[in-house]
Amino acid sequence: MGSSVTPTSRRARNPRGQGRQLREDIVSAAHALLHEAGEDGVTLRAIARRIGISAPSIYAHFTDRESVLLAVAIDAFADLTRYLRAAADAADTGSGGESEVLRAVCAGYLRFAREHPADYQVMFGGAWNGARAVETGAVTTEQVRELGAEALTVFATALRRCHATHDAVQEDIATAATTVWVGLHGLAHQRIVAPGFPWPADAEAHLIARLTGLPATPHP
Known part of the structure; x- marks a missing residue:
């Protein structure tokens, strides 16, 4: 479900107009963390670290x-x-x-x-x-x-x-x-x-x- 994101992958800065891909990566990372670490492992910091962005970048898509x-x-x-x-x-x-x-x-x-x-x-x-x-x-x-x-x-x-x-x-x-x-x-x-x-x-x-x-x- 969603795109595949590895723990060590680093994400290049999204070109203008490609924010939807970042949103999908955030959801995919949360899904993977849920499976691997359970509920407690799903944090904004862990999501950001998994896809190689800063945690505040998530707020452009999720509150x-x-x-x-x-x-x-x-x-x-x-x-x-x-x-x-x-x-x-x-x-x-x-x-x-x-x-x-x-x-x-x-x-x-x-x-x-x-x-x-x-x-x-x-x-x-x-x-x-x-x-x-x-x-x-x-x-x-x-x-x-x-x-x-x-x-x-x-x-x-x-x-x-x-x-x-x-x-x-x-x-x-x-x-x-x-x-x-x-x-x-x-x-x-x-x-x-x-x-x-x-x-x-x-x-x-x-x-x-x-x-x-x-x-x-x-x-x-």
Whole structure:
């Protein structure tokens, strides 16, 4: 995600009109630091040092650390949306019907969290805290709400298609999509914060079944 920046690279001064590249490098550096050093390792000084600029140069693009992490979260939500769409598209080519597409989207969500735990943490109140950002006025409630809007649409579309073919029973698609997301988030989050817990091998399948109203395993 973003451009690749090594810890030892030195950045040449941007020619006039190329500030957008610096902004992308700042976000990329913050993302890399989050993966390598965790939340505490993401500081403006560390970001600046990584891409070879002075820390004050960051303020031309971001007001503070929180705004940098918001940009990381925005990128992560975009990655999640692409991930879910790819899962839906792959399942749509099979013979499992609309129910299999819905299962694939749910499983894709859990797989994204499992494979990208640092991204997932910054998305949901770890390194970047949306509630705190709203309280301080760094962002509006509407901006926070928009972060997951496209990903939620993928869930809603899969649910609507299932409902249309009577594979699932939810009547209110918007409520159902939100409920499915929140339910999946519970398992995804707990897997990250409690990796040593003996999670049952079939926990994921049973959770998806309960959240969607579909059988725990695909029909033969």
